[in-house]
Amino acid sequence: xxxxxxxxxxxxxxxxxxxxxxxxxxxxxxxxxxxxxxxxxxxxxxxxxxxxxxxxxxxxxxxxxxxxxxxxxxxxxxxxxxxxxxxxxxxxxxxxxxxxxxxxxxxxxxxxxxxxxxxxxxxxxxxxxxxxxxxxxxxxxxxxxxxxxxxxxxxxxxxxxxxxxxxxxxxxxxxxxxxxxxxxxxxxxxxxxxxxxxxxxxxxxxxxxxxxxxxxxxxxxxxxxxxxxxxxxxxxxxxxxxxxxxxxxxxxxxxxxxxxxxxxxxxxxxxxxxxxxxxxxxxxx
Amino acid sequence: xxxxxxxxxxxxxxxxxxxxxxxxxxxxxxxxxxxxxxxxxxxxxxxxxxxxxxxxxxxxxxxxxxxxxxxxxxxxxxxxxxxxxxxxxxxxxxxxxxxxxxxxxxxxxxxxxxxxxxxxxxxxxxxxxxxxxxxxxxxxxxxxxxxxxxxxxxxxxxxxxxxxxxxxxxxxx
Numbered sequence: 001x002x003x004x005x006x007x008x009x010x011x012x013x014x015x016x017x018x019x020x021x022x023x024x025x026x027x028x029x030x031x032x033x034x035x036x037x038x039x040x041x042x043x044x045x046x047x048x049x050x051x052x053x054x055x056x057x058x059x060x061x062x063x064x065x066x067x068x069x070x071x072x073x074x075x076x077x078x079x080x081x082x083x084x085x086x087x088x089x090x091x092x093x094x095x096x097x098x099x100x101x102x103x104x105x106x107x108x109x110x111x112x113x114x115x116x117x118x119x120x121x122x123x124x125x126x127x128x129x130x131x132x133x134x135x136x137x138x139x140x141x142x143x144x145x146x147x148x149x150x151x152x153x154x155x156x157x158x159x160x161x162x163x164x165x166x167x168x169x170x171x172x173x174x175x176x177x178x179x180x181x182x183x184x185x186x187x188x189x190x191x192x193x194x195x196x197x198x199x200x201x202x203x204x205x206x207x208x209x210x211x212x213x214x215x216x217x218x219x220x221x222x223x224x225x226x227x228x229x230x231x232x233x234x235x236x237x238x239x240x241x242x243x244x245x246x247x248x249x250x251x252x253x254x255x256x257x258x259x260x261x262x263x264x265x266x267x268x269x270x271x272x273x274x275x276x277x278x279x280x281x282x283x284x285x
Numbered sequence: 286x287x288x289x290x291x292x293x294x295x296x297x298x299x300x301x302x303x304x305x306x307x308x309x310x311x312x313x314x315x316x317x318x319x320x321x322x323x324x325x326x327x328x329x330x331x332x333x334x335x336x337x338x339x340x341x342x343x344x345x346x347x348x349x350x351x352x353x354x355x356x357x358x359x360x361x362x363x364x365x366x367x368x369x370x371x372x373x374x375x376x377x378x379x380x381x382x383x384x385x386x387x388x389x390x391x392x393x394x395x396x397x398x399x400x401x402x403x404x405x406x407x408x409x410x411x412x413x414x415x416x417x418x419x420x421x422x423x424x425x426x427x428x429x430x431x432x433x434x435x436x437x438x439x440x441x442x443x444x445x446x447x448x449x450x451x452x453x454x455x456x457x458x
Contacts, residue, residue: 031362033362033365033368033373034359034362035358035359035360035361035362035368035372035373035377036355036356036358036359036361037355037358039359154373156373156374157373157374158373180369182369283365283369284365285366
């Protein structure tokens with residue numbers, strides 16, 4: 001059950017990177033900048049078309065992990081999942097910056113057996129990939145998928161202990177702290193792919209509130225050689241940031257698994273796919 | 286003897302003009318407007334001093350200091366420019382800086398050089414900033430640029446339009 005939902009999340013994130021830009025996954029915190037000795041944040045988590053409206057399906061919270069400012073693990077509390085959204089609380093008890101992240105890695109793919117296209121079972125990893133492909137399978141298509149959807153919360157002054165990269169998938173390294181964003185000021189972030197600067201990475205930034213305007217207001221940005229890019233926020237508010245590589249819709253309509261044979265690929269060298277999502281709060285000056 | 290006496294007087298006067306040897310005060314007046322609203326809460330107010338190239342100095346913060354379990358600190362971040370400039374690095378309550386919220390009317394507060402949150406002022410350009418944020422209300426910020434040391438009798442004035450009325454800065458000894 002758990003694995004199924006994890007992959008649902010991964011699929012949704014993959015879909016978000018597709019050309020149609022449908023189904024965006026997000027977490028929306030009640031606040032990102034907090035004062036007081038301790039404080040609570042409530043987070044909505046959903047997969048939707050419009051940002052940030054819960055109108056499609058909830059994001060599963062099973063996989064959401066909290067990292068406290070001192071690097072130790074925190075926890076989510078009061079998690080509940082409804083028809084359109086999940087919600088949970090994070091109790092901030094330490095001064096500094098918290099990370100709330102849903103991270104998943106796995107192998108997705110398909111093969112042909114006796115003329116029939118089959119998908120790799122959910123929960124396939126590098127370790128059990130060989131066992132998942134039956135003898136006689138042809139046209140094996142695999143992709144190693146790393147998805148990260150995370151938000152940052154700061155009680156008191158921002159800190160940066162939690163930003164030590166783990167070296168898997170796409171990660172954000174702040175030059176400008178993500179809880180110190182003000183409209184009209186440029187912010188610089190560095191993106192890493194598997195621990196190295198992600199040069200030429202396409203990054204999309206969309207302000208929330210889509211439902212009540214005509215233009216999407218999307219910024220399409222590309223990182224430089226050093227994996228860095230600069231974003232200027234036209235107005236205060238919540239912004240959705242998405243970066244992905246490997247694109248395509250795994251097993252989806254129009255994808256290789258839908259019947260068009262792709263190039264033969266040895267199962268041992270999966271294609272790299274990764275996606276990154278964060279929600280950033282930009283304050284008024 | 287008479288000439289020596291004159292000399293001392295002259296030196297004293299010159300020092301007084303260029304760099305006052307004695308403590309001076311910054312007298313700040315902040316008008317908190319009386320607002321005809323159904324639910325009124327006294328605003329949170331932060332007063333701080335900015336100087337280019339120096340860390341901002343928080344002089345005074347008026348908030349709900351008496352609420353149980355320090356709950357009043359929850360909304361300090363809504364005084365958002367001050368919070369970013371200085372507040373988020375402080376702990377609360379802060380001795381000699383924080384106090385209770387104040388009622389509508391002209392609120393006066395004085396800061397003495399060399400003492401408390403003001404400390405010593407080196408010559409240069411400063412900005413006194415007053416920011417007010419009100420629960421279920423708005424937020425406003427007023428800036429008062431001035432030079433230190435000030436000319437005798439100098440008074441600096443600015444005016445808010447919603448959450449703050451007239452704000453003035455004068456100097457005394």
